[in-house]
Amino acid sequence: EVQLVESGGGLVQPGGSLRLSCAASGFSFSTYWMFWVRQAPGKGLEWVARIRQDGSEVFYVDSVKGRFTISRDNAKNSMYLQMHSLRAEDTAVYFCARGTTSGASYCDSWGQGILVTVSS
């Protein structure tokens, strides 16, 4: 069974930093693109970033470019999202999601989500 478990969320002040982790199990992690998707309170879904199987390609939504960094460690079956210069508008539930073996794609498995709150 595919499992994705996020951790590392919490309350952070504006301008602060936070690192999210996603632990994957139940599938061959190194063969899939992986995604971060977020959802602000009461709002819709927003794709944040995606990373290629070997980490050689990464893509971001414009609003986080230069502030967020996606990475992965295939030996640990884990993906990360390093977030800097956080803003109130980054407050959201962040989901880790599995893509496909292709590039831009749909997500067929999702974690339960982790809340990030940016507030003073």
Next chain:
Amino acid sequence: DIQMTQSPSTLSASVGDRISITCRASQSVSKWLAWYQQKPGKAPKLLIHTASILQSGVTSRFSGSGSGTEFTLTISSLQPDDFATYYCQQFHTDSTFGQGTKVEIK
């Protein structure tokens, strides 16, 4: 950036109804579109990908159609478990989600 617009934003329906949700793209996304169901406090669930391919394990009450800029998600006979919010997602160029359609009990 490709914008995705869903209609309606809210749909009131009864158990047994056949309903359709439309998703329009600001430019062609070919067949690269997915549909998700989300319930409050839960992660999204993939229903349909590549416009019309039913995800494994998803009931055949759900079907998808369309290509280019206009797509439709249809639920053939609404069941109590289907009351939720539905999102479309294009993955032709990066990824963009529609704003969501809430299906509520009439």
